[in-house]
Amino acid sequence: MDIDFSPQDLEFQREVRAWFQANTPESLKRKVITGQMLQKDEIVQWQRKLDDRGWLVTGWPKEYGGPGWTPTQRYIFDLERAAANAPVGLSMGVIMLGPVLIAFGTPEQKAQYLPRIRRCEDWWCQGYSEPGAGSDLASLKTAAVSDGDDYVINGSKIWTTYAHWATHMFCLVRTANTGKKQEGISFLLIEMDRPGIEIRPIVSIDGEHHLNQVFFTDVRVPKRNLVGREGQGWDIAKYLLTHERTSIAGVADSKAHLANLRAAASERRSGGRPAIEDPALRLKIARAEIDLMALEYTNFRVLAATAAGKAPGPESSLLKTMGTAVQQTLSELDVELAAELAWPWHEQGEFGQGRFAHAMPRYCFSRAATIYGGSDEVQKNVLAKMLLAGGAH
Template sequence: MDLAFTKEEQAFREEVRQFLRDNVSPEMWRKIVEGRQVSKEEMVAWWRVLNKKGWAVSHWPKEYGGTDWTSVQHYLFKEELQMYPAPVPLAFGVSMVGPVIYTFGNEAQRNYYLPRIANVDDWWCQGFSEPGAGSDLASLKTKAELKGDKWIINGQKTWTTLAQYADMMFCLCRTNPAAKKQAGISFILVDMKSKGLVVRPIQTIDGGYEINEVFFDDVEVPVENLVGEENKGWDYAKFLLGNERTGIARVGVSKERIRRIKELSLKAESGGRPLLDDPAFRAKLTACEIELKSLELTQLRVVADEAKHGKGKPNPASSMLKIKGSEIQQTTSELLMEVIGPFAARYDEHSDSNNEAMEWTAQIAPSYFNNRKVSIYGGSNEILRNIIAKAALGL
């Protein structure tokens, strides 16, 4: 059962659906449904279609290219993208560094970077985590020293998602080693083509190369690439992470995956009948759906709070959304594995018995393994429970 929205909101939802039907290529749609890799070129081309429509940075202030949508419209737009499914705008640019630049950056930075982010002229990556500074991010050691009109950066970042594609990185660097760890960090923009910067891929458990480690060896960055005030980067990072954790809930992704589970479990058999008719399987699926509906309601409460009070200070509920959203994503990937069974294993692409049906089912096991990460990135769930205890419950 769908939640109650106004007639205007339902009309907006249908407008988004029609736009997706008219503009998402069947080839890219099929790749996403079946878990295949969508190329950088395909994603950029699609995001530029969104930008031409005026929807690439819909949640930004209107003066920077955004829309005047309500919080509910923003929520519906993202959900429809995830449910269709189609690639959502590149979060590192649109949802992370873009809002930091227009909120804390100077006019020159806004004028230069924001149009480029909207049109994906620059592909961004996030330089936060380091060896020994992941969930305890404030322990980072990568340092930036100001020499003349340059920042000289030395250190290492790790788990840097899609850095192999990136043109730019927003990077947290220690600029005052004498200050307490949260107070001596700055937010600096780094050109990935800079001399002394090296990107090395890390193979993940699913066999892919989605993440990387990045090394800085006397990397020179212009002084004007500092965003906001020196040593205030921790404040900007908290602002950014509030946006990231809300996005990680990915209600639409889980809805689409449950739809897929139901579709496939009608075809898969257990004891001579469709798996969907198996009471034990149905109980697990129903429990997951109930959890997802609760998550959706919680996210809508956050949306309503934003509509009433504005974004301003990050809502502690964003940590709850991240925790429960990541758990549901992992549960749905486990249910898909159960539906497909042994066909989820990787196929031998050189085998004579290889066929098209096996090719897409073989993407399910890598997806299952890849989803192990969602309870770690954006702040591990264990750390976020501590944040909820302190910020939301006052313990």
Template sequence: MNIDFSPEELAFQQEVREWFAQNLPADLKRKTELGIMLSKDELVAWQRILNGRGWLVTGWPKEYGGPDWTATQRYIFDMERARANAPIGLSMGIIMLGPVLMAFGTQEQKDYYLPRIRNCDDWWCQGYSEPGAGSDLASLKTMAVSDGDDYIVNGSKIWTTYGHWANRIFCLVRTSTEGKKQEGISFLLIDMDTPGIEVRPIISIDGEHHLNETFFTDVRVPKKNLVGKEGQGWTVAKYLLTHERTTIAGVADSKVHMTNLKRMARENGANGEPLMNDPNLRQKLAKAEINLTALEYTNLRTLAATAAGKAPGPESSLLKLDGTAVQQELSELGVELAGQYAWPWKAEGEVGPAEYASTMMRYAFTRAATIYGGSDEVQKNVIAKMILGLNFK
């Protein structure tokens, strides 16, 4: 695999770098740099700027409004986006649901929903996990019972990220209890304003409101909102998760985090010396960078396969597994570098360098990275079965 950029790709990289420098609002750049949570309005406004340039749905085919980039161009764009400290954006609609609708949706669903995702008219959230069906997702119990042209949905979902901001949810529901539990699952699109839906907040360990519980009580959903065939939800869900897990790896943002950690170690000190002079810290930074480099090359191999026409497959579990481990490793180093400046929790005014203000909150929330999107144990099972060909009884 040749990882050298061509002259055309280098020119594209420069174009993207200059565009971010000219178009990224300074306040969004600073908030992203410091790890401050953005509001819904800020994220939507930024994504509409990207969409105006044609650079929002970078992984979509041209026929659906994508820029028709190669896998290498998408890689370059994400690296430059992270380098510029630009927000990632709304992954639920763009990275997860969009590809699902292209692969399984009706023409009517594509014509209606895809432009609305691209224009940020809809904010989607994900209805997968339940209190008793997280890592064992196939055990979900939320029921959708046929009633004429509609389904009547009852049940609950948990960890609904930004469900309090969303106007729509894509949801796994049980439409049959016959046969294997995976065979009775279907994939529904639901309007969050439908009577019978209640969203309750979950305040996460970082003190922010990202997450929610979502309850469905006799929620009426038109059958035209079924994606794929009834009972095909497990297949649709697995397809979506390969896109989610590839994204969760977060290579571009981890590279920027690594660069910032090394800079902080050089610029900040203890006992009159730069922190970088500590041999133990240097060894930890070197180990983290080696792990990140290995992750990046795994990501590049996946990109090469994608460029050859292969859809994301079980290899995405490798990216998710190693990517989240690297994120946790870097967040731990951030706390070690910050030292006593990591102790204050959302202090009034700055305590020490501003870049340390969100260090502990970032560390705390990143503890969940090896759980969401499929726990480490789930990913290892996928790798063992689908890549190594091992059988379990």
């Protein structure tokens, strides 16, 4: 798909492309191509390298360290980053908490946390889901009871990504049980070394430990860690989720994934010829590309709205639904192309290790993509409400 960029944008694209080609370590490229999980030190080093260049917090306003790019430049940057097989490598502090603090935080909270997020001196995890409150997030029960200058926290959170690496958690807690259940939720910042916090690992189907369950037993948190007003947590959570769902769509990374898949299909031989010559496989790849083109056009509409000063709204739900479906399709094609090389007990050899060593784990974990960040069913409800309200264009 050809997109017309201005001469200034094309010059910017050349600058970004050259930087990623010169600065992306080969070890990280291999992990991105094969779908391996990056470790904390790799993410921290990569994040600091981007921050040194001024290219980490691309979505933040300039006064908080952002580069001051247009939405088109941010799109170009992400496109070139993914095309270079460079990792996203962004902590939840950069993607989710930073925009929330900029919008709702006190001057003291911004001064304390935003610079540390940029330098990855603090590592944040997200305390949203609970054993009885996932897609129905408003049913959360983790309680924060007022006690002088503190809240006392009791309850648990689950599916907490990188909690075992985290120094802090941004957390939804229940501060009231009257009125609508959404009205009793508050947004709290919690240091993970406070007494009464226990972290238990969850090893997912891909064999990796990136998920956890976190338990709170009489954990005291100062009230100065409250973001926004007490009871404003639901509105803040919705604001945060629009940023999360837009990033989950992963247009640039899916384009890079498709390019790597085509390259692998040209190298892989089936029946004495390159697999890419198989008509059935070519049709499947073409269908995935069409879906990805449609997703990219949807992304352009969100970019246009952002350029006009409109924050992402229900469109982020459409991006998330479409984007995760494309990701699952591509992971399925990885396994189909890998065939016997995808099985973990197979002696894969150099080619298998280079391309398909993690095809099956990536495929298995991608099943969760249509659940985390808000399930497909939740996203479709959001879109249905927009249509019923006359929000379709």
